Amino acid sequence: MEHALYAQSGGLRRRRRVNRAVELTSTVAAVLAVAVLLLVVGSVLLKGLGALSIHFLTTPTALFGEEGGGISNAIIGTAIVVALAAAMAIPVGLLVAIYTTEFAPPRIGNPVRFVLDVLNGVPTIVTGIFVYGLLVAGRQQSGYAAAVALAIIMLPIVARTAQEVLALVPATLKEAAHALGIAHWRTTMRVTLPTAAGGLLTGALVAVARVAGETAPLILLCSIFAPGNLTDPREGLATIPIFIFQASESPSPTAHTEAWAAALVLIAFVLVLNLVARAFYARSRQRMEG
Amino acid sequence: MEAGALSTPVLRARRNRKDRIGDPLLRGLSGLAAAVAVAAILGISYEVTKIASPAISRFGLGFLTVNDWNPVTERFGAAPFLYGTVVTAGIALLLAAPLSIAISVYLTELAPQRLRRPVATLVDMLAAIPTVILGLWGILVLGPFMRDTIEPALKSAFGFLPIFSGDPSAFGYLTAALILTIMITPIITSVTREVFETVPGELKEGFYALGATRWEMVRRVVLPYSRAGIVGGAMLGLGRAIGEAIAVAQVIGGAYGIHASLFHTGGTLAAQIAAQFQGAPNQLQRSSLAYLGLILLVFAVIVNVIARVIVRRGGLEEAEFTPTEAEAL
Numbered sequence: 001m002e003h004a005l006y007a008q009s010g011g012l013r014r015r016r017r018v019n020r021a022v023e024l025t026s027t028v029a030a031v032l033a034v035a036v037l038l039l040v041v042g043s044v045l046l047k048g049l050g051a052l053s054i055h056f057l058t059t060p061t062a063l064f065g066e067e068g069g070g071i072s073n074a075i076i077g078t079a080i081v082v083a084l085a086a087a088m089a090i091p092v093g094l095l096v097a098i099y100t101t102e103f104a105p106p107r108i109g110n111p112v113r114f115v116l117d118v119l120n121g122v123p124t125i126v127t128g129i130f131v132y133g134l135l136v137a138g139r140q141q142s143g144y145a146a147a148v149a150l151a152i153i154m155l156p157i158v159a160r161t162a163q164e165v166l167a168l169v170p171a172t173l174k175e176a177a178h179a180l181g182i183a184h185w186r187t188t189m190r191v192t193l194p195t196a197a198g199g200l201l202t203g204a205l206v207a208v209a210r211v212a213g214e215t216a217p218l219i220l221l222c223s224i225f226a227p228g229n230l231t232d233p234r235e236g237l238a239t240i241p242i243f244i245f246q247a248s249e250s251p252s253p254t255a256h257t258e259a260w261a262a263a264l265v266l267i268a269f270v271l272v273l274n275l276v277a278r279a280f281y282a283r284s285r286q287r288m289e290g
Numbered sequence: 291m292e293a294g295a296l297s298t299p300v301l302r303a304r305r306n307r308k309d310r311i312g313d314p315l316l317r318g319l320s321g322l323a324a325a326v327a328v329a330a331i332l333g334i335s336y337e338v339t340k341i342a343s344p345a346i347s348r349f350g351l352g353f354l355t356v357n358d359w360n361p362v363t364e365r366f367g368a369a370p371f372l373y374g375t376v377v378t379a380g381i382a383l384l385l386a387a388p389l390s391i392a393i394s395v396y397l398t399e400l401a402p403q404r405l406r407r408p409v410a411t412l413v414d415m416l417a418a419i420p421t422v423i424l425g426l427w428g429i430l431v432l433g434p435f436m437r438d439t440i441e442p443a444l445k446s447a448f449g450f451l452p453i454f455s456g457d458p459s460a461f462g463y464l465t466a467a468l469i470l471t472i473m474i475t476p477i478i479t480s481v482t483r484e485v486f487e488t489v490p491g492e493l494k495e496g497f498y499a500l501g502a503t504r505w506e507m508v509r510r511v512v513l514p515y516s517r518a519g520i521v522g523g524a525m526l527g528l529g530r531a532i533g534e535a536i537a538v539a540q541v542i543g544g545a546y547g548i549h550a551s552l553f554h555t556g557g558t559l560a561a562q563i564a565a566q567f568q569g570a571p572n573q574l575q576r577s578s579l580a581y582l583g584l585i586l587l588v589f590a591v592i593v594n595v596i597a598r599v600i601v602r603r604g605g606l607e608e609a610e611f612t613p614t615e616a617e618a619l
Contacts, residue, residue: 015503015506016503018503018505019503019504019505019506022395022504022505022508023400023504023505025392026392026393026395026396026399026400027396028392029389029392029393029396030392030393030396030397030401030409030413032389033389033393033412033413033416033475033476033479034409034412034413036416036472037412037413037415037416037419039427039431040416040419040423040424040427040472041419043430043431044423044427091323092323092326092327093323095319095320095322095323095324096320096323096324096326096327098316098320099317099320099321099323099324100324102320103316103320103321104321104324112324112327112328114598115327115328115331116327117594117598118331118591118594118595119327119330119331120594121526121529121533121590121591121593121594121597122331122334122533122587122590122591123532123533123534123535123560123583123586123587123590124533124535125533125535125560125563125564125583125586126334126338126533126583126586126587126590128563128567129337129338129341129563129567129579129580129583130333130334130337130338132341132567133337133338133341133580134333134337137341152330152334155326155327155330156327159327183309183312184313184316185309185312185313185315185316185317186309186312188316189316209418210418212420213419213420213421213422213423214420215420215421215422215536216535216536216560216564219536219564219567219568220567220568223568224568241420241422241536244422244423244426245422245425245536245540248422248425248426248429248430248540249540256430259426260426260430263422263423263426266420266423267419267420267423270418270419270420271415271418274414274415274418278411
């Protein structure tokens with residue numbers, strides 16, 4: 001036995017020193033991660049808060065070369081594009097999850113899961129090229145194109161979380177419904193889905209939070225827009241991520257300040273959504289596991 | 291549903307009629323949705339290849355080794371961006387993997403019980419920050435700090451190495467690699483933490499009972515037990531790092547060459563597409579960018595498939611699935 005007698009093996013002081021060093025390293029690593037989070041969020045808060053005002057939130061972006069604009073058009077644009085994406089991805093994602101957990105035999109369900117995982121690993125810029133070829137090439141950029149790309153990014157997130165959550169629904173509940181002679185689809189709609197509602201909502205919220213800040217595909221699909229177009233997704237729309245991206249690339253300090261302020265709006269939305277999602281998840285899990 | 295209502299023959303007949311439609315309908319609709327997901331991945335591969343086909347037929351596989359990106363002479367090659375992708379994602383992985391293991395050791399073995407959840411949540415939140423904001427922070431905070439403090443220090447200490455030679459700059463491979471490290475550390479951590487939590491307590495206690503220190507226990511029990519999860523998590527992080535376009539485009543500086551110095555500006559596959567696709571002056575350049583996208587897609591799919599296979603074999607499929615992990619995976 002090589003390590004049978006740790007207590008009697010020699011070099012106790014050295015072993016303790018090594019142990020101390022490793023413990024210290026681990027703690028420092030964790031502190032570092034939290035510190036980076038605080039640094040980034042702190043920078044956004046510190047530099048964005050000064051520029052944030054009612055005016056900034058309610059005024060559209062200034063025309064090129066002018067100053068003093070806001071991001072109201074970008075907020076509206078992001079809301080429209082993300083809402084359209086969610087309207088496509090959430091129902092489809094839920095249905096995929098229902099298919100794999102309720103209907104499909106394992107030899108079909110497992111490959112579908114695998115495809116979802118691969119889809120989730122596709123770089124978002126590549127998804128952007130795909131939708132560009134599908135909807136933008138030969139036509140024009142549009143809010144719809146952006147929404148389709150974001151929906152493709154959301155789909156595997158919604159579907160995979162929904163699968164995990166549906167799998168947690170106690171089999172006894174479904175069996176009870178079946179024993180009463182209730183049809184499978186009724187059991188799914190009336191028993192399985194309502195039981196899992198909290199967890200399903202979590203997946204949807206996390207997916208929305210994820211794509212709200214997604215920038216890469218929007219550059220190809222929705223970065224050219226008329227300043228006058230606030231709400232028509234058939235044409236390009238302003239969005240918060242594109243606003244931040246373009247302002248961050250600008251050499252002007254004013255643009256940088258505006259980028260920080262827009263980043264503050266985006267980061268607040270995303271982090272709050274994530275925290276709400278977690279709360280829902282914890283509650284729903286508790287309910288299902290009793 | 292009251293028993294009385296159910297026993298009414300008329301109602302039962304109506305219910306049966308609805309059930310005859312309802313079951314196949316839900317099965318059909320949900321099957322269709324699954325088909326959409328499969329179609330999406332096939333459609334992406336097809337469409338990207340189609341847009342890239344002019345560049346593919348013009349440059350062939352030689353595209354991979356051509357170290358040039360010249361819109362004037364219309365000579366395009368992927369080598370500078372392949373190099374940039376490998377260097378930045380590689381450094382990010384080398385930094386993030388040990389960091390993630392250390393953080394997970396802290397979270398599962400060291401942290402006081404009441405600190406574990408909050409700290410884990412904070413680390414997860416780091417993964418939720420939109421990459422365009424990390425890029426903004428990279429341009430305005432990290433970049434200048436790298437140029438003025440970190441890179442001069444590296445240069446004076448290790449300047450004899452080619453990778454730390456040259457002039458410090460705010461934008462370049464190293465800054466991009468650090469931004470990617472920040473991006474993927476929470477992703478890898480969420481996987482490694484989950485696996486560490488599945489290590490049976492009896493095994494750990496057994497080792498402590500033999501008089502092992504905490505580190506000896508981790509090294510002999512936790513790490514070997516979690517090997518598949520660690521590798522799988524690292525691969526998932528690598529996939530993310532390879533595919534990140536925006537944050538890298540913001541801080542890498544957008545140059546076309548291959549440079550030994552990590553301080554030098556460069557480019558990656560994803561960042562190059564983000565920087566030029568929209569404004570590409572002609573079809574050949576756009577097509578060449580789609581070719582970069584195709585290479586990127588192949589890379590990402592391979593890395594992700596390997597990660598999935600490893601994670602699945604490690605039996606992680608049944609592990610607890612938290613919201614941000616869902617996002618990371």
